[in-house]
Amino acid sequence: MRRADQMTVAHLLSFLKSRGHAVDLYCINTGASASGDDLAWLREACREVHLYRFGKISSTVRAVFGILKKHPLQVGLFSHPEQRREVRSRIGAGDYDIVYTYYFRSAEITRDTGRPAGELPTLDDKRPATFLALQLSQTLNSRRISQNAPNLALRLFYEIESRLVAAYESRIWQNFTHSVVIGSRDVEEISKTCRAQGVAPINNYIFGAHGTDVSRFAPRTDIAERPHHIVFSGVMRTPTNVHAVQWFAQNVWPHVRSALPDATWTIVGREPSAEVRELDKLPGVTVAGTVPDPAIYMAEAAVCINPMQAGGGMQNKLIEYLAMGKAIVATPVANEGIGATPGEHLLVAETAGDFAAAVIALLNDPERRGALGAAGRTFVLENWTWESHWLRLEENFYAALPPLEGARVNNGGGLA
Structure with a gap:
């Protein structure tokens, strides 16, 4: 379960x-x-x-x-x-x-x-x-x-x-x-x-x-954020998740690494497919696979991402990011079932260029990350328990x- x-x-x-x-x-x-x-x-x-x-x-x-x-x-x-x-x-x-x-x-x-x-x-x-x-x-x-x-x-x-x-x-x-x-x-x-x-x-x-479980997925002051660090979390054999990380790796990650050569990205989630495991070879990318507690990995992220291109409805990962008070960049598809307000609770970007720009901007702006994270946590407590x-x-x-x-x-x- x-x-x-x-x-x-x-x-x-x-x-x-x-x-x-x-x-x-x-x-x-x-x-x-x-x-x-x-x-x-x-x-x-x-x-x-x-x-x-x-x-x-x-x-x-x-x-x-x-x-x-x-x-x-x-x-x-x-x-x-x-x-x-x-x-x-x-x-x-x-x-x-x-x-x-x-x-x-x-x-x-x-x-x-x-x-x-x-x-x-x-x-x-x-x-x-x-x-x-x-x-x-x-x-x-x-x-x-x-x-x-x-x-x-x-x-x-x-x-x-x-x-x-x-x-x-x-x-x-x-x-x-x-x-x-x-x-x-x-x-x-x-x-x-x-x-x-x-x-x-x-x-x-x-x-x-x-x-979502707002006690398990909550801000972790005991875990320090890693500078310029990105996290994606999900079941990594699901086709929509596989496609999402492939799209990000091919279209967004090169721009992020060009702007921030020390940027790192961890893909967290059960049963990573062969295509996902292949991404572990990219500079700065780690495929963590199954972990005891994904919340710990999310806590280390400066920015959490949800670059879903297909799928719909509920995106548990997005609610979990919000509950943890993380700064987030997501596609419109990822947010359509959640209804978080772009610019207030998270940043929404559709094209690869806009997605990369939003990620880079947040990685360089701790004050903006903090404001988005606090607003996102409040949004979940009011709407998504x-x-x-x-x-x-x-x-x-x-x-x-x-x-x-x-x-x-x-x-x-x-x-x-």
Whole structure:
């Protein structure tokens, strides 16, 4: 439970338990190793934990059959039949008040199991309220990945996937009571996709972003900043992160080193790909890989960067930088789901030249770095704590229940 989505779900489980809810987790195990402590914590946080094996051959077969149904490849991969059968059996038995499906890749597991979009609950309605956490516009995300793919084969693959995603995303929301998105930009993009597909724009959305651990990611006065030092943090096998550091290395880093020959840059994050490890050969660059605590490395940075070209939605690394009171340079893509104010909380730059100029300027201006860092920390405390977002989500859970449903919830109703 170390990647962004995993941490999001883990924090949600912890929050729901602390609020007295009974939660059953149905989760595909893709083969990553979990420590005994992690598994023990998970079983303590949940009433039940159901793990399903992600077989490579069977998953590939499901993906192929999914494409024949015009489902995106990623949806087919995660349409686990045993998971689907068991979840639907429990929903049909009336075991749950709320069914929360994280990410549209799992939508086939729970689609049409509760009240559809636009149908109000009634007193005798025993169907659960279903929430599909779309999070971001997957159409926009896959299109950006296609446009920034490093070779023709991947570009064609993601182009095909983006078209399948557009057709699917524009309709799947109708099969759930509510859709959960991060912000208004995602609503705009999904609505645009709906209109392009000839269907009604999404109208059952609620906003449900997530936050960061403001105690773990906090200013560290016990750790000195390294002069002219830059840090990028992220899971370093994710294509969008790989492309981001490659873009920075090729287009920005030479300008920074030319202006500041002693400048250094550390890339922090799990499972660095071969392309990322290759960057370790560049002058001044260190690929740290997996580290016990990325916050320590961020604390040493004079400037933290997020040069994302593809992707969208939540950028955990950006919130963590802000929470630590660091001076930041980011692209508009990286900031669009966060909404920090350019010039007040961070610097935003789109072109390589502007990005380099912003980084160099901040490396040479400790007073400006301090002002941006302090404002960024305040911004996170006011807008991006875990609790503030989860409390709003819980309010939406209760609002989606039938009238007087509280009595049944107190008698054992749960969440899946």
